[in-house]
Amino acid sequence: GKVLDSPAFNVSATDVIHLDGTEIPPIERTRLFLFHKPAGVVTTNRDPEGRRTVFDVLPSDLPRLLTIGRLDINTEGLLLLTNDGGLSRVLELPATGWLRRYRARVHGKVEESALAGLREGIAVDGVFYGSIEASLDREQGTNAWLTLGLREGKNREVKNILGALGLDVTRLIRISYGPFQLEDLPEGHVLEIKGRVLREQLGERLIEEAGANFDAEIQKPFSNKPVR
Structure with missing residues (x-):
């Protein structure tokens, strides 16, 4: 029943607050x-x-x-x-540094030495990507499956990094985010x-x-x- 004319007002868990006629729901877990x-x-x-x-x-x-x-x-x-x-x-x-792990299907020739070099990070078109864990899972002709782990989450990060190695990403699946797994x-x-x-x-x-x-x-x- 009271209109607040200042934001400097402490509310308790039992207070009911309306904004523009709509009740603000209680805080949820x-x-x-x-x-x-x-x-x-x-x-x-x-x-x-x-x-x-x-x-x-x-x-x-x-x-x-x-x-x-x-x-x-x-x-x-x-x-x-x-x-x-x-x-x-x-x-x-x-x-926060949580590792995000991906499985990537790529087309092209995979050089395991180039994958190992990603641990030092890589610059692509003026953008530097930090240390990346990358390993070859299996090859099927001109296609291969890789597993990658990274901590930054920049836009199109995996595709840009693998593209710089001459690899075309044809499928990308995130399998974990920190301790949480897709399984x-x-x-x-x-x-x-x-x-x-x-x-x-x-x-x-x-x-x-x-x-x-x-x-x-x-x-x-x-x-x-x-x-x-």
């Missing part, structure tokens, strides 16, 4: 979801070109979520989603990480930096099994 992104969908809320987005293909009964980082339209694999903006920001920071989560499915596991994987430092909240209630429960 920090949550994290794994999503197996299919190729052909864009990592954005709305696409001006009218292409399908990850939010078009996610189940409708999820809470409001943000993506942690992005995957290119044709890149498949693990995309992390959270309801906590602070957690999203912290996990995207290069300083056998089917394409197009989403899975919530249990709160206890999330706390353990984040650790106290990241929880504090993100301002994560594990005391609040879950307002919109979700299945603890993969959902398409």
Whole structure:
């Protein structure tokens, strides 16, 4: 019943706040979801070109979520989603240093010495990419599968780096992001990480930096099994 004319006002968990006639929902517990992104969908809320987005293909009964980082339209694999903006920001920071691992199918001649040299980093068109772990898994004629690990997450990073080695990336799948693994989560499915596991994987430092909240209630429960 009181109009606030200054932002300098401390609110409690029991206060009810309205903005432009709409009630602001209560703070919810920090949550994290794994999503197996299919190729052909864009990592954005709305696409001006009218292409399908990850939010078009996610189940409708999820809470409001943000993506942690992005995957290119044709890149498949693990995309992390959270309801906590602070957690999203912290996990995207290069300083957090979480390793992101990819499997890449490439066309061209793979030189293992060139892959080993990526540990020293590489400059491509004036952009320097830090140390990259790269290994050859198998070759099939003029095609090969590689596994790569990197910590920066710059735009089109894997394709630019491998392109500089004369390799054309024909398929790219992110298989892990920090401690979280794609494993056998089917394409197009989403899975919530249990709160206890999330706390353990984040650790106290990241929880504090993100301002994560594990005391609040879950307002919109979700299945603890993969959902398409």
